[in-house]
Structure formats: structure tokens, C-alpha cells
Amino acid sequence: MATRIDGKAIAAALRGEIAAEVAQLKEKGVAPGLAVILVGEDPASCTYVRNKQKACEEAGIHAEQINLPADTTQEQLLAVVEELNHRSDIHGILCQLPLPRHLDDEAVIAAISPAKDVDAFHAENVGHIMIGDIRFLPCTPAGVMELLHRSDISVEGKQCVVIGRSNIVGKPMAMLLLHENATVTICHSRTKNLAEVCRGADILVAAVGRAKFVTADMVKPGATVIDVGINRDENGKLCGDVDFDAVEPIAGAITPVPGGVGPMTIALLLKNTLTAAKQQNGLA
Numbered sequence: 001m002a003t004r005i006d007g008k009a010i011a012a013a014l015r016g017e018i019a020a021e022v023a024q025l026k027e028k029g030v031a032p033g034l035a036v037i038l039v040g041e042d043p044a045s046c047t048y049v050r051n052k053q054k055a056c057e058e059a060g061i062h063a064e065q066i067n068l069p070a071d072t073t074q075e076q077l078l079a080v081v082e083e084l085n086h087r088s089d090i091h092g093i094l095c096q097l098p099l100p101r102h103l104d105d106e107a108v109i110a111a112i113s114p115a116k117d118v119d120a121f122h123a124e125n126v127g128h129i130m131i132g133d134i135r136f137l138p139c140t141p142a143g144v145m146e147l148l149h150r151s152d153i154s155v156e157g158k159q160c161v162v163i164g165r166s167n168i169v170g171k172p173m174a175m176l177l178l179h180e181n182a183t184v185t186i187c188h189s190r191t192k193n194l195a196e197v198c199r200g201a202d203i204l205v206a207a208v209g210r211a212k213f214v215t216a217d218m219v220k221p222g223a224t225v226i227d228v229g230i231n232r233d234e235n236g237k238l239c240g241d242v243d244f245d246a247v248e249p250i251a252g253a254i255t256p257v258p259g260g261v262g263p264m265t266i267a268l269l270l271k272n273t274l275t276a277a278k279q280q281n282g283l284a
């Protein structure tokens with residue numbers, strides 16, 4: 001039976017460390033500030049934003065939520081970003097995605113100052129991640145790396161398979177694993193013999209967005225299985241991309257959903273906001 005990697009506990013420990021650093025920074029006269037832009041009232045986005053705000057407050061980070069109506073124009077949104085780019089009390093800016101369909105995600109990401117881009121989505125920061133000179137960590141993939149580090153699972157020389165090639169999860173995940181000397185394979189919707197490729201993995205990361213997509217026949221006995229997915233099953237219950245009940249008896253270690261990768265993403269956002277505040281005050 002696999003060891004369960006407790007993301008909730010690991011994230012809580014990390015958030016505690018960040019809170020201590022925030023307190024130290026405040027003693028030096030710097031109060032880290034994050035602005036979170038929410039356009040419209042998508043229920044999932046509202047929940048994510050609320051959770052981010054709460055986590056910031058608990059860590060002593062000032063979080064400012066900017067709620068814009070669903071019919072906000074591109075020009076209005078870009079003007080809000082521009083104003084935040086110039087505010088010295090706001091060190092990090094994020095715009096909750098997805099935006100309403102009439103707005104251009106890419107243009108908004110590009111408008112955020114790279115120095116305040118705590119989601120690490122701006123092309124400049126993506127470039128930094130690619131070359132390994134990392135300014136801001138990609139939150140979800142870096143959360144996965146923290147889970148591995150704090151569970152004493154080394155990736156060096158291991159066969160790592162990432163299912164999913166999104167800019168937010170799959171691609172930066174592969175980069176972070178590569179930077180720690182893993183041999184990395186990225187799988188996607190056009191991959192042939194997916195189950196066979198996955199069975200070769202010492203560490204399997206699923207970031208597909210399909211409930212119970214990873215089945216027992218795709219997992220090598222003893223492998224570490226990291227489930228990034230957030231889905232609803234046929235009964236509306238929260239579940240990951242991995243068929244947890246079937247895979248747990250085979251895997252060596254596994255993350256549950258909820259309580260695995262999810263809590264880490266927010267912790268890493270706090271870490272990036274702290275980093276941004278330090279960098280903008282010449283303390284990093």
C-alpha cells in the first residue's frame with residue numbers, strides 16, 4: 001500500500017515558514033502586498049480567489065481583491081493592471097483565469113509587470129524557468145517539487161512522466177524535474193501507447209483534467225504518483241486524474257485529491273509574493 005503524501009500538512013508547514021519570513025520582512029519596514037483581480041462571478045474562480053485571500057491574511061501578507069464586472073472591457077482591465085504595476089505597496093499581481101470569453105488572457109498576462117508576475121505566466125518569467133534562472137516559481141509544479149523534497153523522494157536520474165503539456169502545469173513541471181536531473185517524458189492527447197509509457201515511470205505526474213484517467217495498468221509497482229487534476233466524479237465528488245482506490249495498492253507513494261497538490265499551489269503563491277516584495281526592496 002502506498003504512502004500517502006499529505007499535501008495539507010506539508011503546505012501548512014510551508015505557510016508557517018513563509019509567515020515567519022513575512023514577519024521578519026515587516027520588521028525591516030516592508031509589508032508584502034498582493035493584488036488579485038477577479039473579472040465576473042465564475043463560482044470556481046470566486047472560491048480560488050477567496051482561498052488565496054484567506055491564505056495571504058494568515059501569512060501576514062496584505063491581499064487586495066479587485067472585483068470587476070463580467071462586462072469589463074479589455075481596455076478597462078489593462079488600465080487596472082497598469083495602475084497596479086505602478087503601486088509601490090503592491091508587489092505581486094495576479095489575474096484569476098479563465099477570463100470571460102471577450103477578454104484576451106494572453107494580453108493581460110503580457111501587461112503584468114514581469115517583476116510582479118507572481119503566477120510566473122509572463123513570457124519573460126517562463127523564459128527564466130526554461131533556462132533555470134528562476135525569478136518566480138511556477139506555483140503548481142513548484143508545489144509538486146516541494147511535496148517530493150519534503151517526502152524525501154529524489155528525482156535525480158529517475159524516469160519521470162508528465163501527462164499534460166499545458167503552459168501552467170505540464171510544461172513547467174517537466175522543466176523543474178529536468179533541472180533536478182530527471183529523465184523526463186511529456187505525454188499529451190496525441191501520445192501513442194500512453195499506458196506503456198506511463199508504466200515506465202518512477203515518478204508519474206498527472207495533469208490532464210479528466211476524472212480517474214490514470215488507471216492501475218498505467219502504474220509501475222512502487223512508483224510515486226502525483227495527481228494534479230481537480231475534477232468532479234459521476235457523483236459530483238471532488239477527485240483527481242488518478243483512480244485513487246485502484247492505484248493506491250500498487251504505488252509506492254501517492255497524493256490524494258483533495259489534500260495533495262492543491263494546497264501547495266497557494267503556498268507557493270505566497271512564497272512568490274514574499275520573493276517579489278524582497279526583490280522590489282533590494283532584499284533578495
Ligand code: NAD
Nearest residue numbers: 140164165166169188189207208209228229230261262265
Ligand atoms: P489543460 O486542459 O490546459 O491541459 C490538459 C492537458 O492534458 C493537455 O496538455 C492535453 O494534451 C492533455 N490531455 C488531454 N487529454 C489527454 C489524453 N487523452 N491523453 C493524454 N493527455 C491528454 O489543463 P491544466 O491547466 O494543465 O490542468 C490540468 C488539471 O490540473 C485540471 O484538472 C486542473 O483543474 C488541474 N489543476 C490543478 C491545480 C492545483 O493547484 N492542484 C492547478 C492547476 C491545474
